[in-house]
Amino acid sequence: MVKLFFLLSGEHPTLPFSEVKATLEAEGHEYKVLGKQTQILRLEASLQSVESVACRAAMTRVCSTELLLTKAVSSEILDKIRSIPFQDYVKKGGTFVVRVRRIREAAPDVDVPTLEQELGAVVLDAVKGVKVKLTNPDMTFFGVLTDDVFVFGLKVAEILAKPFVGRRPRKRPFFHPSAMPAKLARCMVNLTQCRREDVVLDPFCGTGSFLIEAGLIGCRVVGFDVQLRMVRGTRRNLQHLGVEPEGIFRADARYPPIRQVDCVVTDPPYGRASTTRGRHISDIVSDLLSTLEDHVSKGKRVCLASPKSVNIKELARDRGFKPVESHFVYVHRSLTREIAVLERV
Secondary structure (H helix, E strand, C coil): EEEEEEECCCCCCCCHHHHHHHHHHHCCCCCCEEEEECCEEEEECCHHHHHHHHHHHCCEEEEEEEEEEECCHHCCCCCCCHCCCCCHCCCCCCEEEEEEEECCCCCCCHHHHHHHHHHHHHHHHHCCCCCEECCHHHHHHEEEEEECCEEEEEEEEECCCHHHHHHHHHHCCCCCCCCHHHHHHHHHHHHHHCCCCCEECCCCCCCCHHHHHHCCCCCCEEEEECCCHHHHHHHHHHHHCCCCCCCCEEEECCCCCCCCCCEECCCCCCCCCCCCCCCHHHHHHHHHHHHCCCEECCEEEEEEEEEHHHHHHHHHCCEEEEEEEEEEEECCCEEEEEEEEECCC
């Protein structure tokens, strides 16, 4: 077990934190939360856990070992940084770079370029024969100024946004305006704590966003939709991105052509960009949960998005599911989504 910190994306205040924890639990990694700051999650966990987060998470930016936590004051940072045994990380003849990130308006009195230079000078003084290399160094020391603290360590992994951008809805062969963005879809998949080879179901598959993301992390995926054009569109999108489904069917979510699944992740139609066929979204969610009670094993999870007004928690309690957590995502003035995680009891 080592101390780690994760730089999270700033696009949502709670989802990135929950995604990291859900990913670690899905992959069987033990961990202890050491602290949370704005866009920073500090944990004690195995170094192998970083690989799991780097491979799965959509809302994490950088994973680092933690070498120092101190107040976000230049003098204190420089004083305490000298206690780090840099010779254990950069060998003679090796190369390194120091990068510091400021979160929002944290530590306004600290000049980031100057701090990077001063920290680099400490490393050069501590380890003779090393060199600064700005591109592709052997080691990257990474620090973050957030709230009133400075956390510093050795970067282990960086998660690029480019693959998710390449899978955004408009980049796929079949597009519909109701499609869930790739990053949010991946995050919701991770919140189910699904594992490789688990069967993941989306009973309102639309354009296939959730099935794509679940398939890319090694899950077996099944989807159906009441509209034939959506079924055909999902098949095209999955084929385009190299995901081989267990099955994509035309079916009503109230009468699923399946027996048992491990996890469910879905975004039912709201009647805005996607049709509800005259039914109220609350009735759709209620019927869905009643149906899933017979098809989801005890202890397994469902991640469901719907308008905040639906109040998923209340519907879930009466239908065999325990609310685990909820996150609220503002879309526009007339729509705030509730992303709820439910556990079959």
